[in-house]
Amino acid sequence: MAKMRGSIVVDAERCKGCEVCRVSCPTGTIGMAKEVNHKGYYFAYPENPDLCIGCANCAMVCPDGVITVYKTKI
Amino acid sequence: MIEATGIKNIIKPENLVYKKSSVMTDNVLSYCPGCGHGTANRILAEVIEEMGIQSKTIGVSPVGCSVLLYNFLDVDMQEAAHGRAPAVATAIKRLIPDSFVFTYQGDGDLAAIGTAETIHACNRGENILIIFVNNGIYGMTGGQMAPTTLPGMKSSTSPAGRDVKTMGNPLKMTEIVATLPGTYYVTRQSVHTPANVRKTKKAIRKAVEYQKLDRGTCFIEIVSNCNSGWKMTPVQANKWMEETMFPYYPLGDIKVPVEESVK
Numbered sequence: 001m002a003k004m005r006g007s008i009v010v011d012a013e014r015c016k017g018c019e020v021c022r023v024s025c026p027t028g029t030i031g032m033a034k035e036v037n038h039k040g041y042y043f044a045y046p047e048n049p050d051l052c053i054g055c056a057n058c059a060m061v062c063p064d065g066v067i068t069v070y071k072t073k074i
Numbered sequence: 075m076i077e078a079t080g081i082k083n084i085i086k087p088e089n090l091v092y093k094k095s096s097v098m099t100d101n102v103l104s105y106c107p108g109c110g111h112g113t114a115n116r117i118l119a120e121v122i123e124e125m126g127i128q129s130k131t132i133g134v135s136p137v138g139c140s141v142l143l144y145n146f147l148d149v150d151m152q153e154a155a156h157g158r159a160p161a162v163a164t165a166i167k168r169l170i171p172d173s174f175v176f177t178y179q180g181d182g183d184l185a186a187i188g189t190a191e192t193i194h195a196c197n198r199g200e201n202i203l204i205i206f207v208n209n210g211i212y213g214m215t216g217g218q219m220a221p222t223t224l225p226g227m228k229s230s231t232s233p234a235g236r237d238v239k240t241m242g243n244p245l246k247m248t249e250i251v252a253t254l255p256g257t258y259y260v261t262r263q264s265v266h267t268p269a270n271v272r273k274t275k276k277a278i279r280k281a282v283e284y285q286k287l288d289r290g291t292c293f294i295e296i297v298s299n300c301n302s303g304w305k306m307t308p309v310q311a312n313k314w315m316e317e318t319m320f321p322y323y324p325l326g327d328i329k330v331p332v333e334e335s336v337k
Contacts, residue, residue: 007084018108018308056092057268063112065094
């Protein structure tokens, strides 16, 4: 079976750090940054990018629509 | 913008699977972090984009956090007086029958000051979509008790918890309007998990189809969180909502059309 590899891009300046994406990620790709954006939020970022399968669950639940998802077969 | 390292070759336009809808404006959403309103706005924008009805859509948003929608959706919007959105939407739909008209209301608006307008618009079977975001509290004004606040639930005006003897029982608006003959499709959904977001999006899509067919009022309740009003983190609030709100406001279709002509 072809394996899917995905990747996410988080618009860190618009992220409000609510962590809803982190808990809905099935592979534990997303973590919260140790630094803050200009609004003072610990933004989400792909902590383990190699685990991403491009399921777009994070983007579906993101209230601020800051996550863009890419997916390809390898 | 930060990018995943080492997998830059995946980030190409042809591999794109999800991107914020173009119907959303570039304004930063002014809702609190983790608020369900943002997700609800986004999926509404996605449905409008996917169905190609951006130029025909007219939204009505009344008072409360729901009013902020006009900032984020790139469609025609009309502000209504507190609770009067279904009445304004009635007028718009009757004057411009080709348009897709929806109202976007919170529970303090739809279930309190706007109860009469909501019930009568549904009873007349106005051909509009009512989106009802229920978070059991007046979110914008500081977390006061709303008609939908659960028994025993603490809010800033019921600090000892809602006492049903003196403060009444929570109002299940969705069940009430489902009993009216004018409503065609009545459902209760939520937006706190990916699966629920997908279901809600499907429900909105159905409602748009029904409105095209002139079937009557479609009513979609979205049980949402208000983590600021509930004094919780967004993740805790979603968990609390699952455990406490859903037993009282069970998710699922409440009134489905008899002839399911639209799939």
